[in-house]
Amino acid sequence: MRRRDFITVLGGVAAAWPVAVRAQQSALPIVGFVSGSSREMGSERAAAFRRGLGESGFVEGQNVAVEYHWLDGRYDQLPSLMSDLVRRSVAVIVAANSTASLAAKAATATIPIVFGVGDDPVKLGLVASLARPGGNATGVNFQAQAISTKQLGLLRELIPKAAHIAVLVNPANAPAAEAALRDLPDAARTLGLQIQVLRASTSREVEAAFADPVREKVDALFIPSEAFLVSRCSQIATLAVHYSIPTFLGTREFVEAGGFMSYGPNVLDIYRQLGDYTGRILKGAKPADLPVEQLSKFEFLINLQTARLLGIDVPPSLLVAADEVIE
Numbered sequence: 001m002r003r004r005d006f007i008t009v010l011g012g013v014a015a016a017w018p019v020a021v022r023a024q025q026s027a028l029p030i031v032g033f034v035s036g037s038s039r040e041m042g043s044e045r046a047a048a049f050r051r052g053l054g055e056s057g058f059v060e061g062q063n064v065a066v067e068y069h070w071l072d073g074r075y076d077q078l079p080s081l082m083s084d085l086v087r088r089s090v091a092v093i094v095a096a097n098s099t100a101s102l103a104a105k106a107a108t109a110t111i112p113i114v115f116g117v118g119d120d121p122v123k124l125g126l127v128a129s130l131a132r133p134g135g136n137a138t139g140v141n142f143q144a145q146a147i148s149t150k151q152l153g154l155l156r157e158l159i160p161k162a163a164h165i166a167v168l169v170n171p172a173n174a175p176a177a178e179a180a181l182r183d184l185p186d187a188a189r190t191l192g193l194q195i196q197v198l199r200a201s202t203s204r205e206v207e208a209a210f211a212d213p214v215r216e217k218v219d220a221l222f223i224p225s226e227a228f229l230v231s232r233c234s235q236i237a238t239l240a241v242h243y244s245i246p247t248f249l250g251t252r253e254f255v256e257a258g259g260f261m262s263y264g265p266n267v268l269d270i271y272r273q274l275g276d277y278t279g280r281i282l283k284g285a286k287p288a289d290l291p292v293e294q295l296s297k298f299e300f301l302i303n304l305q306t307a308r309l310l311g312i313d314v315p316p317s318l319l320v321a322a323d324e325v326i327e
Contacts, residue, residue: 028065029091029282034081034100036173036227039070041253048268049094052275056283064091064282073201073228075099075172082107092278095139096271097227098175101126105137112281115139116270118225119179121292130292138287140273142265142295147250148180148224149187151263154300155220155248156191157318158261158307162219164194168209170226172201180224206232210239218245225250225264233257237306246310255301255326260310263300270295299323 033049035042046068050060058064067090069081078100085093086108094114095101101115105126113126113136121127121141128134130141156162167184169177181197188195196218200206206229213221221240223229229236230251237258240247250264273293281287303326307314319325 028063030088031064031066031092031094031278031282032069032085032090033066033094033096034069034071034078034104035096036071036073036075036100036231037096038072038231039068041231042068042070044268045096045271048271049275049278052272052277053279055272055276056279058279058282071100071227072231073170073172078103079107086111092281094274094278096274097173098124098179099173101137101139102175109136111136112287113137113139114274114277114281114287116142116274118142119175124175127292130294132288133290133292134288136287138290138292139277140270140293140295142270147264147298148183149190150298151248151250152184152187152191152193152222154261154263154318155222155246156193158302158312158314159220159246162193164196164216164218165220165222166196166198166213166216166218168198168200168206168221168223168229170201170228171199173226173228176224176226180226184222184224201228203232203235206235207239210243210245213245214243220246220248223247223249230254230267233259241306241309244310246312252299252301255303255306255324258306259303260306260312261300261302263298265295265298269297301326 060066071077082103092112092114093104095104096116098117098119101117104113115126115137116139126137169180171177196216198209198212200209233249233254234257237254246260248261249259250262251267252262255262277290300322301324302314302322
């Protein structure tokens with residue numbers, strides 16, 4: 001073969017490589033992964049999801065493709081996003097909170113859905129029952145609303161004189177906000193606490209929300225776990241110390257970012273389980289036959305340095321009871 005002909009053939013093969021790679025990738029089953037969190041906070045959660053996929057024998061880029069959609073609280077994008085995923089017939093839709101799960105359920109009755117929700121998925125209409133979901137959806141229920149009494153009880157133990165607390169919810173994530181405001185009043189009344197409701201769905205509104213507790217002289221701020229607000233945990237932790245407001249948010253990330261205390265599920269374990277169920281479905285399992293996983297293990301964390309900055313003496317009994325104390 002002449003040198004010129006050899007170079008021509010070699011160039012043609014090289015040009016074909018990207019086409020071959022694209023063809024290989026398009027042949028893989030596609031998982032549409034939707035979370036209300038920010039991309040910055042999503043890296044650890046995506047890694048946990050991939051670990052779950054690996055437990056079922058799936059490796060991203062080798063035998064499955066994952067499209068990550070980090071909404072960062074922009075829930076108005078959900079209808080068009082879900083329509084696009086359905087139009088392209090993705091293999092599985094993973095919806096990591098109630099709002100995304102309901103949007104997925106409204107968009108398709110055939111594509112498998114793996115959800116992660118804090119409220120009762122039966123009440124939400126996602127499944128017929130926890131043991132036998134019966135439709136195209138199943139997933140993980142981390143019972144965020146069911147533990148509100150425990151969370152407020154811990155807050156009261158740490159701040160015995162607390163009588164008036166503010167509760168911050170994200171109105172853009174309506175199912176989570178409604179669930180929190182439905183369950184918290186009873187828990188508060190049991191403990192003799194008065195509640196003031198605050199709302200924030202942007203970073204600017206989160207900052208503005210801290211002015212109300214200062215003005216109203218509330219004793220503490222309670223934030224039920226919600227994807228957008230959790231993604232702002234560093235901002236919230238900084239504001240809480242700046243305004244000297246004891247603040248409770250039910251995720252580990254908050255305390256690690258300098259927040260006062262948290263009690264709730266291990267978020268990374270939730271994402272790992274979402275990955276495990278996704279892998280099982282990719283292997284052929286039907287969502288209708290996969291029982292909804294209910295988390296029963298919760299973590300209690302205290303940031304002792306932040307407690308000192310807030311002038312709070314943590315009782316020794318709670319230091320012993322905590323799963324982790326950050327010095």
